[in-house]
Amino acid sequence: MTLPTLPQSISGGLSRRNFLRAAAASSLLAGIPYVTEAHLAHADIPKFAPSDQGIHIDANENPMGPSEGAQKAIAAIIPKGGRYLFDKEIGFSDLFAQQQGLDPSMVIAYPGSSEPLHLAVMAYTSPTRPLVVADPSYEAPMYAAMATKAPILKVPLADPRGAAINDIPAMLAASSTPGLIYICNPNNPTGTVTPFEQIEKAIDSVPKDSVVMVDEAYIHFSDAPSCIPLVKQGKNVVVLRTFSKLYGMAGIRMGFIVGQPDTLKKIAALGGQNPLPITAVAAARASLLDPSLVPTRKKIMAGLREENIDFLRSQGYTVTPSVSNCFMLDVRRPGKQVKAALAAKEIYIGRVWPAWPDSVRITVGTQAEMSAFQKAFVQVMQSNTAGLEPAPLHPRMREMPFSQVS
Numbered sequence: 001m002t003l004p005t006l007p008q009s010i011s012g013g014l015s016r017r018n019f020l021r022a023a024a025a026s027s028l029l030a031g032i033p034y035v036t037e038a039h040l041a042h043a044d045i046p047k048f049a050p051s052d053q054g055i056h057i058d059a060n061e062n063p064m065g066p067s068e069g070a071q072k073a074i075a076a077i078i079p080k081g082g083r084y085l086f087d088k089e090i091g092f093s094d095l096f097a098q099q100q101g102l103d104p105s106m107v108i109a110y111p112g113s114s115e116p117l118h119l120a121v122m123a124y125t126s127p128t129r130p131l132v133v134a135d136p137s138y139e140a141p142m143y144a145a146m147a148t149k150a151p152i153l154k155v156p157l158a159d160p161r162g163a164a165i166n167d168i169p170a171m172l173a174a175s176s177t178p179g180l181i182y183i184c185n186p187n188n189p190t191g192t193v194t195p196f197e198q199i200e201k202a203i204d205s206v207p208k209d210s211v212v213m214v215d216e217a218y219i220h221f222s223d224a225p226s227c228i229p230l231v232k233q234g235k236n237v238v239v240l241r242t243f244s245k246l247y248g249m250a251g252i253r254m255g256f257i258v259g260q261p262d263t264l265k266k267i268a269a270l271g272g273q274n275p276l277p278i279t280a281v282a283a284a285r286a287s288l289l290d291p292s293l294v295p296t297r298k299k300i301m302a303g304l305r306e307e308n309i310d311f312l313r314s315q316g317y318t319v320t321p322s323v324s325n326c327f328m329l330d331v332r333r334p335g336k337q338v339k340a341a342l343a344a345k346e347i348y349i350g351r352v353w354p355a356w357p358d359s360v361r362i363t364v365g366t367q368a369e370m371s372a373f374q375k376a377f378v379q380v381m382q383s384n385t386a387g388l389e390p391a392p393l394h395p396r397m398r399e400m401p402f403s404q405v406s
């Protein structure tokens, strides 16, 4: 079969070899859907509790939503919704590259970072090349590794009751031939930061045909240095960025993968390059061009987060030292009971990670949402929650392989 030649930017370097690889990969992928935070957060709340009912501090969303500039940009582009506007898509991705001092070939935009996350794991792991992840950390890479039948090596966080950071020496020791090492920085669910020097060491240590993936979904909330400059230096790392967190665009959908051009080609070849929604491009562009957005929102988040962490500590609870929009709260009893008891009051908190069964993840919401949470939490902790269980999985969620990686 002769394949038409596509421009590089569209094909992601879709050579015949890559095409066959993609076909083989998609057959492996059969039955393993992408798993996102939205799926994981909503897996066990009753009947997908309506989003406009109750308090949702379960999915690390940003209640501030898209910025005013982003909303205006969406409204302005709507009349052009009958067109693909490919030039705007490319221009947007080039803008990010320019802002980061990168060559445009080092950046690909996707509707959210879940897709490139999944594709990167698909591209680099296999039955003989494991996925190495911290525990607890974001689970999506583990679901992707199920598609390639790669061994999943979970490495407990170092100093779990203190700094709770990725244990880089142990992650490096986990395999001499890792396929992909996933480092979420700041980590979801703990909100804690792994020192830059340690991440750089991991990047410098892995074999050339492996890759380190640094997921910077929450980096804007923190002072942690980004690993994007390491891409610029030619290092073997891919970095994920999303507009779902600080930029408040989880429902609008936009994200980036950043890496060496050859690495990105290998990853992009496993998926399509579906045109991006022009509304998302417009909103994300406006967000990138607003220099006050990150510092303003970071400050608001820090204020709310610290207020809540202080409150919980004053009540005698242990909370991870988060610099993000979520933290882990040790409830000193099965976290699932506390989650179920709060859900009965229509306060939906985050999930429980099997490695830390007595902790729950709390997303920092608005002041009003957090006041309601605090009140309900105190009541729940004074009550007997024994025997309470979260709602059974929603029928759509039963199709997901949730239990298999936990």
Ligand code: PLP
Pocket (backbone or CB within 6 Å): 036, 037, 038, 059, 060, 111, 112, 113, 114, 115, 117, 138, 184, 188, 215, 217, 241, 242, 243, 244, 250, 254, 255
């Ligand atoms: N990475 C991490 C660590 C996340 O927590 C999330 C979402 O919560 C994502 C990636 C993916 O987000 P999205 O697909 O909305 O960009």
